[in-house]
Amino acid sequence: MAIVLGENQYGKAETRLVRVDRDADEHRLVDLNVSTALSGDLTETHLTGANDKVLATDTQKNTVLAFARDGVGQIETFGLRLARHYVGQLASIHRARVEIEQYPWTRLGPHSFTRSGEGTRLATVVFDGEATVEGGIKDLTVLNTTDSEFWGYPRDEYTTLPETKDRILATAVNARWRFSSTQVEWAEAYATARASLLDAFATTYSYSLQQTLFAMGKRVLENVPDIASVRLSLPNQHHYLTDLSPFDLDNPGVVFHVGDRPYGLIEAEVVRET
Structure with missing residues (x-):
């Protein structure tokens, strides 16, 4: 051997x-x-x-x-x-x-x-x-206080998560995009890609973080022709509604505690077809 x-x-x-x-x-x-x-x-x-x-x-x-x-x-x-x-x-x-x-x-x-x-x-x-170039951004923290749901998923004997029609959606965006050329206006491409990620996150009514991820990648490809693909990694920063009933208080969706770990991690690549 x-x-x-x-x-x-x-x-x-x-x-x-x-x-x-x-x-x-x-x-x-x-x-x-x-x-x-x-x-x-x-x-x-x-x-x-x-x-x-x-x-x-x-x-x-x-x-x-x-x-x-x-x-x-x-x-x-x-x-x-x-x-x-x-x-x-x-x-x-x-x-x-x-x-x-x-x-x-x-x-x-x-x-x-x-x-x-x-x-x-x-x-x-x-x-x-030959040269290949990727750009990207990491640790871009974003949050929507509403316009996010999560329901309709299969349930089995280990499922305890309640369905929700209104939740906080928060993540730290980690995105890398591959350029199709090395002749690019780099500053403009970065600014447009970053703005596209933020705009898509803010304007997408979300039924899942996966759906939001695809909308963000799609917006980047639509707005920056020099980018061939985008890889996104989005940790789901869970915000849980706090139970205030032990203190004889209600909680009409105003007080949350933030989970540290474990957390959901959603990752995918969005690609421009050629």
Whole structure:
């Protein structure tokens, strides 16, 4: 029986980077978390420890920081710059993957900011001679206080959940979308996709979180032609009506306690047919 090396990659995870543009009275702030992963002709490194084909992970980290000296721009563009550079540095490196998280800050003044809750922007770039780009957002918390139902599901001896025709629907949106091109107005695409997710969540009368998920993905594809597919992961942040009867009080749908875990997790991909 032969024992061989399978697929492998290595890299530098979570290089934290803050770039401040000071070329105007009103400063601009970019706050990133960058992870890189490389793969290629690295069998000997695993089998013998030879490092002559390895671009050190510290070098990968330094490259991220050095590239930021000339500006970051849109994170998709920054990821493309890095990925193409890594593959071009050594003949042994055939593929680079760059994942970027951009943390949101809201301006308070010319040089003052506060961390906002508008969601973390995402980009993933893979380059192996050809480039593919994904964008996305995570931790975008949304809630509808009504216009959500959940009923009509099968019941068996283990079912205790009561049906409801009016409930709070809350989730933290985690979405990733795949672009069909690398020639995209990245900022516009991100803003439109994010607005589409929010609009669909707010305007869809929901009979299930699955239905809401599909409506959100569909709205993104309708509004951003450069996006080929959207993967969504929506944890159901359960809000339970609190029983106040032990205190001789009624509860006309105004007091809820929030369940931490376990929670429902709804995931699907919405795809543009070609």
